[in-house]
Structures are given as C-alpha cells and as structure tokens.
Amino acid sequence: MIESSAEQFQIIGAPIAPMSVIACAGSGKTFTAVRRLAEMRRQLGDQRGRIALLSFSNIAVNTFRREYQNLIRSEFAGIAYGRVEIDTLDGFITSNVLCPHAYRTMGCDRAPFLVAGTEPFLRNRDFKFWAEPVGRPAFPVRPTDLHKIVVNFQAGRPRYDLRSQNTLIPINNGATVISRLGALGAYTHDMGRYWCHRTLARQPGVLRALARRYPHILIDEAQDVGTVHQAIIEQLIGAGSQVSLIGDPNQGIYEFAGADGTFLARYGQRAGVTCLGLTRNYRSVPAVLDLANRLSARADAAHRVAPETTHGAFFAPYRNTDVENLVAAFQAAVLAADLKVERSAVLCRGRTMADKLSGSEGAPGQGTVKGFAQAAILRDRNKDYRGAFKLVVAGIVGLLADPPHGLAARIAQPARSSDDRALRRIIWAFTRDPESGLPAATLTANAQWHKLMLERTRALLAKTAQLHGLVSIGNLGNKLARTGLPNAPMIAAADLAANAAARIRADTVHQAKGESLDAVLYLTAKKEHASALLAGVDTEVGRIGYVAVTRARNLIWLGVPANSLEELRPVLISRGFQEAGAAEQA
Structure with a gap:
C-alpha cells in the first residue's frame, strides 16, 4: 500500500x-x-x-x-x-505510573517489580491464592499459574478469578494476597493494571x-x-x-x-x-472476504482480485485419530496453490491441541530439568527460540540463591538496563547454541544430554556470579537430577531430519491474531465450535472463528468433526464453503 x-x-x-x-x-x-x-x-x-x-x-x-x-x-x-x-x-502504564509512583499506593519501600511466578518467595503461604469453584472444595493456585489470576472491574469494584481453560473460577482471597504482594512491590500484568488504577x-x-x-x-x-x-x-x-x-x-x-x-x-x-x-x-481474496462478510454481517470491499491458483474457503471432516492426515492434506493443498508453508498455519482454539500438533505437549524429567528439556525440544524441533529462552530464564533464575526481585521477568522481556541486557545476552547465547550451551535434544537424555546440561549450566552460573554477583544455590546436583529422563533421545534424529523441511506451524488463534497468513486450517474440536463460527460474531467462540478466517490471504480450510458433518454441511455450503475435495478443480 x-x-x-x-x-x-x-x-x-x-x-x-x-x-x-x-x-x-x-x-x-x-x-x-x-x-x-x-x-x-x-x-x-x-x-x-x-x-x-x-x-x-x-x-x-x-x-x-x-x-x-x-x-x-x-x-x-x-x-x-x-x-x-x-x-x-x-x-x-508501567513506565508512567507503576514504576515511578505506585509504590506509595502499594505501601512498599522499593520500585514495584513484575513477577514471573518462579520466584522462591511466592511459595510462602501468605502469598497463596485460593480458587473456590462453585460447589467444590477450594484449592491453592500454583505460583507458576499467577499469570492466570484475572482482575476485572464489575460495577466499579474489582473481582478476582483464576482463568482455567474457558472458565473463570472465583478467588476467595484475591484482595488480601494482592495487597500482601503489593507491600513487597510484586505484581503481575493483571495486578499491575489494578495498581495503576x-x-x-x-x-x-x-x-x-x-x-x-x-x-x-x-x-x-x-x-x-x-x-x-x-x-x-x-x-x-x-x-x-x-x-x-x-x-x-x-x-x-x-x-x-x-x-x-x-x-x-x-x-x-x-x-x-x-x-x-x-x-x-487489502488482505484476503474476494472468496475469503465474502465468507467473512457473511459471518460478520458486514459489506466490506475486496481490494485484491481472484488469483488463478486455488483459493477460497473449504471444509473437510476429520476424526481425532486422523488429524495428522488432515494437516498433511492441507499442507499439500497449500503447496499446490503455490503458497508458502512457512507463511501458513494450522490454528486451534486451545493450547493443548496446538501443542500436540507441534510436538510441544510435554518433556521428560522433573522440575528445572524438565524445563530445560522442554526448552531443548522447542528449540530443536520447533525452532521456537523465544519459547525456549523463557524456559531457560525461569530455570536459571530458579537456581540462584537470592535473586533480585523481578529478575526473571526483567530478563525474559526486552531489557531496559545495561546490566539486564548483558545478562540477557549470556542466557540467550546459552539457549541458542547446542554446541556450547543447552545440549541438543537428539542426545541420549539420561546420559549424554544430562551430563552436558549439568556441566554447562554450572559454567553459566559461574559466569553470572563472576560478572553479575548472582550466586547459585549449593545443591545443584540434587536440583538438576536426571530423574525421569529416558535412556533415549528426546527427539529422534529421523524426526529432526523430517522437520528440516518446511513444516506447517500449529498455533492458537489468539497467538495468530493480527497476522496475515497465506493459508489457514482452522480446527474446530467440537460441533459447537463449528456451529458458533457459522452463526456469526455474537459469541466469543464465533468471534474466535472469525479471527481465524480473516487471517487468511488466499485459502481457508475448516476442519469439522466427522460426526457432525452431515448436520453442518448445508450450513457450511450456504455460508460459502466448498468441499475440500473440490480444491483441486477450483
């Protein structure tokens, strides 16, 4: 433009x-x-x-x-x-309100700091949030789930909830614990907005x-x-x-x-x-925009003209047992339409399905070792260096004897102070380099990988102590035990070789929001999700589907649960979808 x-x-x-x-x-x-x-x-x-x-x-x-x-x-x-x-x-609000002024309202004697959830002091029972589902016993919120504590205003008053999947579970001591954390200067993003107000x-x-x-x-x-x-x-x-x-x-x-x-x-x-x-x-071809207009009851105009290659909106049934076949068929359709696989995506409503498709659903080991193992998998199989870096930061800070408040959050985000930037570069280099930093996930996990991980982590901690005065805990061997690691690689060499070729990205709709993608496969895990998409934008589930559709420049595929296809087919066609088999003739 x-x-x-x-x-x-x-x-x-x-x-x-x-x-x-x-x-x-x-x-x-x-x-x-x-x-x-x-x-x-x-x-x-x-x-x-x-x-x-x-x-x-x-x-x-x-x-x-x-x-x-x-x-x-x-x-x-x-x-x-x-x-x-x-x-x-x-x-x-952080730079203009929280950092310079909020300490007076929070009642703390230091500049407020963002917590990542891995800080040792959060294990103190005084800082424990309790979620109380309706009709069920209350349970404590893990410190690592602090980012799931949601603060909302209703009728001018704050309400505190734990976000779990697609539901909000009331927190019965939200105001008390937020005030206690505030007295230390600690806040999460949600709590920071509350303190700003x-x-x-x-x-x-x-x-x-x-x-x-x-x-x-x-x-x-x-x-x-x-x-x-x-x-x-x-x-x-x-x-x-x-x-x-x-x-x-x-x-x-x-x-x-x-x-x-x-x-x-x-x-x-x-x-x-x-x-x-x-x-x-200016993004979508007319056929995709026509679908978006039907879903949103808008009448937006297309700037682009229809290309000669395959384009438009298609649907395909799938079962959970053959979802990989659907992804493979979609990837083949992307290539046949002369589109870029690396600029296309499979989008899901939930993180669980996205992680399963991307191979990120879990890692072996326990505690900090499990986090390092997951980081190695993200880096080597998914090329997700950012995700790997966040896990490594959490692990390294967790191995420090007395880390400064907010250190993990400061390092994980773009560093503002020179000291944070220097430390960030050290940990970033450790994360990226399998030869001298976090070992490759293709090594035997409980022997080769663990041995190198322990040696190199010790060396990294010694460097941070020398350059930044950050002393590590004394029982590294116990903290970084090999418990739970298999006598096999975490990633098979054959899998890594297969991933060397362009593999389509799998992610959530929320993560792809704001992006422009050549082609999108939106997987609806339930009939209700597909029905909500087809019904329009009056519900959040419908709007999530609308966002998935409008990411696509040329091609949108809708994965529909096979057991609901017969019921949904007439509505799909009336909305402008075609059977995926028609893509070859389109």
Whole structure:
C-alpha cells in the first residue's frame, strides 16, 4: 500500500479530536494509524505535550515504531517527531505510573517489580491464592499459574478469578494476597493494571500530570481493551486526555478480561467523538472476504482480485485419530496453490491441541530439568527460540540463591538496563547454541544430554556470579537430577531430519491474531465450535472463528468433526464453503 484510500485519508487528515475508527480485518490499520500519528504531530506543531500510540503486543509496537521512523524520514522531515511515544498499553502504564509512583499506593519501600511466578518467595503461604469453584472444595493456585489470576472491574469494584481453560473460577482471597504482594512491590500484568488504577485514583496529582503530558492518545486493536484498561482510560479522559480508538469489535476474543469489543463499539456514540470506518480489505481474496462478510454481517470491499491458483474457503471432516492426515492434506493443498508453508498455519482454539500438533505437549524429567528439556525440544524441533529462552530464564533464575526481585521477568522481556541486557545476552547465547550451551535434544537424555546440561549450566552460573554477583544455590546436583529422563533421545534424529523441511506451524488463534497468513486450517474440536463460527460474531467462540478466517490471504480450510458433518454441511455450503475435495478443480 503506497497511497491512502479516501477512507484512510479522511481519518489521517481529520481535525484533532477524539475518534472511533471501526476497521475491518486487513484494512491497513497500521498504515493509517502511523500516518494519523504523524499528521497529528504536524498539526500540533510546537505545542507542549506528547502523543501516545498504544497497542497490545510488542510485535505491533515494533512495527509501528519502524513504520513511523520510515515515514518521518521520507514524508514528514522536520516535524517534532520526538514528542511521540509508541508502546504497549501495559508498557505505557508501567513506565508512567507503576514504576515511578505506585509504590506509595502499594505501601512498599522499593520500585514495584513484575513477577514471573518462579520466584522462591511466592511459595510462602501468605502469598497463596485460593480458587473456590462453585460447589467444590477450594484449592491453592500454583505460583507458576499467577499469570492466570484475572482482575476485572464489575460495577466499579474489582473481582478476582483464576482463568482455567474457558472458565473463570472465583478467588476467595484475591484482595488480601494482592495487597500482601503489593507491600513487597510484586505484581503481575493483571495486578499491575489494578495498581495503576488505584494509584491514579489515590494520587490525583499523578493523573493530572499524566493527562497534561499525554493530551492525545491513540489506541490500536481497541477491541482488546478489558475492564481494568477501560477504567484507566476513563480516568485519563476525565482528566483531559483526548482518546481515539481503532479496531474491530468482531475480533474481541479476550472475554475473560472483559475485552469483547463492546467498549470500542459504543465509544463512537459518545458526544464529541467522531465515528469513522475502514471498509476495504487489502488482505484476503474476494472468496475469503465474502465468507467473512457473511459471518460478520458486514459489506466490506475486496481490494485484491481472484488469483488463478486455488483459493477460497473449504471444509473437510476429520476424526481425532486422523488429524495428522488432515494437516498433511492441507499442507499439500497449500503447496499446490503455490503458497508458502512457512507463511501458513494450522490454528486451534486451545493450547493443548496446538501443542500436540507441534510436538510441544510435554518433556521428560522433573522440575528445572524438565524445563530445560522442554526448552531443548522447542528449540530443536520447533525452532521456537523465544519459547525456549523463557524456559531457560525461569530455570536459571530458579537456581540462584537470592535473586533480585523481578529478575526473571526483567530478563525474559526486552531489557531496559545495561546490566539486564548483558545478562540477557549470556542466557540467550546459552539457549541458542547446542554446541556450547543447552545440549541438543537428539542426545541420549539420561546420559549424554544430562551430563552436558549439568556441566554447562554450572559454567553459566559461574559466569553470572563472576560478572553479575548472582550466586547459585549449593545443591545443584540434587536440583538438576536426571530423574525421569529416558535412556533415549528426546527427539529422534529421523524426526529432526523430517522437520528440516518446511513444516506447517500449529498455533492458537489468539497467538495468530493480527497476522496475515497465506493459508489457514482452522480446527474446530467440537460441533459447537463449528456451529458458533457459522452463526456469526455474537459469541466469543464465533468471534474466535472469525479471527481465524480473516487471517487468511488466499485459502481457508475448516476442519469439522466427522460426526457432525452431515448436520453442518448445508450450513457450511450456504455460508460459502466448498468441499475440500473440490480444491483441486477450483
């Protein structure tokens, strides 16, 4: 996309005022948002204050930063582009509220720190959350599941739940434990949002200063705004910030956090908010867009024309016992359509199925050793270096005698301080290199792999002690025992060789959100999931299906449980799907 469309130009050049932009999938939101940001900065001239462009993932933020810098160099040279901040919404509140100001509200004597769930102090019973399902005994939440503790606002009051699969289980001591953690300065992402809201409520001077510093805020992917984020945004609006939202309510798939797209959908109805839209899809071929329009009751226009190769929407039945055959047939169809396997994906609703298909469903060993083994498998079989790195960080920090609070979270995320960056590089090198770092998963696990892992981990810990003063525990041999490791490789050499050829990625719909993929196979594990997709976007399950469909540029396959195909076939065809066997003639 080189030139702005009429719709995009209307948004980019609009007067500076609160705005609601409802954008269809593939409509060039990044292109539009970056140019709107630059135009706002140009219109403001030398006026004080900054403009913030906020989103929900580091990938999106990195894209915005790169595109904005390129745009400034090529088209907007000379404007005060330094008065712009591009970050995640959580990064924005962390740097502006949590780190500098929240300690007073939390009652701690240090800068607050993010916990990863592996910190030893979290095993103290005073920091134990208790989940209490209706009609069942309460049970403690494992520290490693702290990230599953969800904070929501209902009628202005916080509610605490444990997210388990697709349900929320009430926490019966949420306020108490969050306050105890807060007194130490500890928080998770959800708790951080809670503390940000309380800080702005209890320290009105901070809120006023923040609104003066950021009089204009653009929020991308605004359908992902949950109840606590919404409460923070309302505080900023009340203090004088002008907020604009950009997104697609039909892609609101984080209902557990209250992010169902409702806030975005209703924002344009407020007095003083300009409501505009983006209705041209630059991503999908007409046949895929027609399906998306039927599901969402929209009438978006396709920018692309139909290619001569196979394209469109197809369905195929499968049983759990032959899902690999369906994946293989889909991969063959991707290649036959002259599409890229590495730019295509099998998408699932749940992590369990995605892990099973990607070969990431488990690793041998116990405790820290199991984490290192899983990291080796992710790296060697799946080429998932990021996932491997997070596991190695958790393992290494868990082997330290007295790690600084928040160290694991600081290392696992893009490091801000020079000391964190240096330590991050050391652990990253250990993770990536099977020759001198984490051993290859093709070695015999309980002999070769374990011996090398123990030797190299000791060497890494000695290096961190020498360079960073981080002392390891004294019983490494016991902590890194070979218990549970098989007398065989964790990955067979033949499997690794097979994976050397391009193997299609398997992931969840939530992880693929925001991506543009050549082809998508969406696996519906139950008839109810397929039915919800076909029924449209009024439910979260339907919206999850809609997101899967709208990721596809050329080809979407729907995997339907074989025992429900007869009932669903008429609805599938009426929605625009074809039998997968017809793909060869399409």
